[in-house]
Amino acid sequence: MTARCGQPDDIRVLPDAEALSREAAAALTDLLAGLTRARPDGSGPVDIAVAGGFVSSGVLALVDAEDGHAAPDWRRVRVWWADERYVPAGDPDRNDADAWRRLFSRTDGVDLRRMPSSDGDRPLHEAAAAYLGQWRAQMTGRHLDLAILGMGPDGHFASLFPGHGQLDAVDEVLAEEDSPKPPPLRITLSRGVLVSARRIWVVAAGAAKAGALQRALGGADPHEVPAAALRGPRTTWWLDREASRRLRRSRTS
Numbered sequence: 001m002t003a004r005c006g007q008p009d010d011i012r013v014l015p016d017a018e019a020l021s022r023e024a025a026a027a028l029t030d031l032l033a034g035l036t037r038a039r040p041d042g043s044g045p046v047d048i049a050v051a052g053g054f055v056s057s058g059v060l061a062l063v064d065a066e067d068g069h070a071a072p073d074w075r076r077v078r079v080w081w082a083d084e085r086y087v088p089a090g091d092p093d094r095n096d097a098d099a100w101r102r103l104f105s106r107t108d109g110v111d112l113r114r115m116p117s118s119d120g121d122r123p124l125h126e127a128a129a130a131y132l133g134q135w136r137a138q139m140t141g142r143h144l145d146l147a148i149l150g151m152g153p154d155g156h157f158a159s160l161f162p163g164h165g166q167l168d169a170v171d172e173v174l175a176e177e178d179s180p181k182p183p184p185l186r187i188t189l190s191r192g193v194l195v196s197a198r199r200i201w202v203v204a205a206g207a208a209k210a211g212a213l214q215r216a217l218g219g220a221d222p223h224e225v226p227a228a229a230l231r232g233p234r235t236t237w238w239l240d241r242e243a244s245r246r247l248r249r250s251r252t253s
């Protein structure tokens with residue numbers, strides 16, 4: 001069952017993390033099927049950015065898995081990463097390794113735009129600059145069709161952390177050298193890129209997220225709770241009951 005709370009954004013509350021994963025995955029399957037079907041030839045791919053963590057292990061893992069949902073045409077989907085850990089390719093800490101295992105190893109024809117890995121001697125800033133070049137070559141003048149993001153207990157999304165200058169940086173792709181959550185070296189899409197997506201989904205489960213969600217949806221300063229920057233009419237917050245427990249609930253359907 002989906003509950004709507006008394007907040008301006010679209011907030012969907014599911015009973016637990018499993019129900020949340022199933023519902024968000026089914027909605028993602030339907031959205032991508034619809035977008036890939038409707039996209040006229042020659043208008044470019046459907047561009048999505050995906051986060052790691054629960055987005056990958058919970059939601060991506062169940063995409064395209066339920067009966068009764070038309071399958072997306074994956075040949076028309078281009079996948080960017082919202083953020084990535086700057087560790088060697090295939091490292092269990094890599095967001096793309098998890099997403100590959102959970103979903104993309106079975107989506108023939110999908111165009112995966114993985115962020116660089118730390119193999120070789122390339123400094124983090126050079127690697128981020130290389131992905132920035134790739135981003136600008138493909139995405140200048142375009143917006144993501146969907147950014148599907150997680151949120152940490154400190155309110156971070158992608159690798160944009162409270163009190164870190166990256167939140168205000170203008171380049172579309174940024175290096176993070178001192179992530180408070182390990183591993184420390186990361187590459188991230190910028191706040192500007194992610195908040196200008198046509199649709200933003202934030203997926204959060206568990207009681208550890210309740211405080212940050214309350215502050216984010218209550219209008220906190222994004223420098224203190226970055227996810228507050230994601231509020232808006234294009235944003236859907238996918239929550240389980242534990243994560244939503246500090247939000248004022250006015251209506252249940």
Ligand SMILES: O=C1O[C@H](COP(=O)(O)O)[C@@H](O)[C@H](O)[C@H]1O
Binds near residue numbers: 084157158159203
């Ligand atoms: O480090 C990261 O954390 C966030 C939140 O992860 P979650 O498991 O609490 O949902 C994630 O969205 C981000 O992509 C990842 O690099």
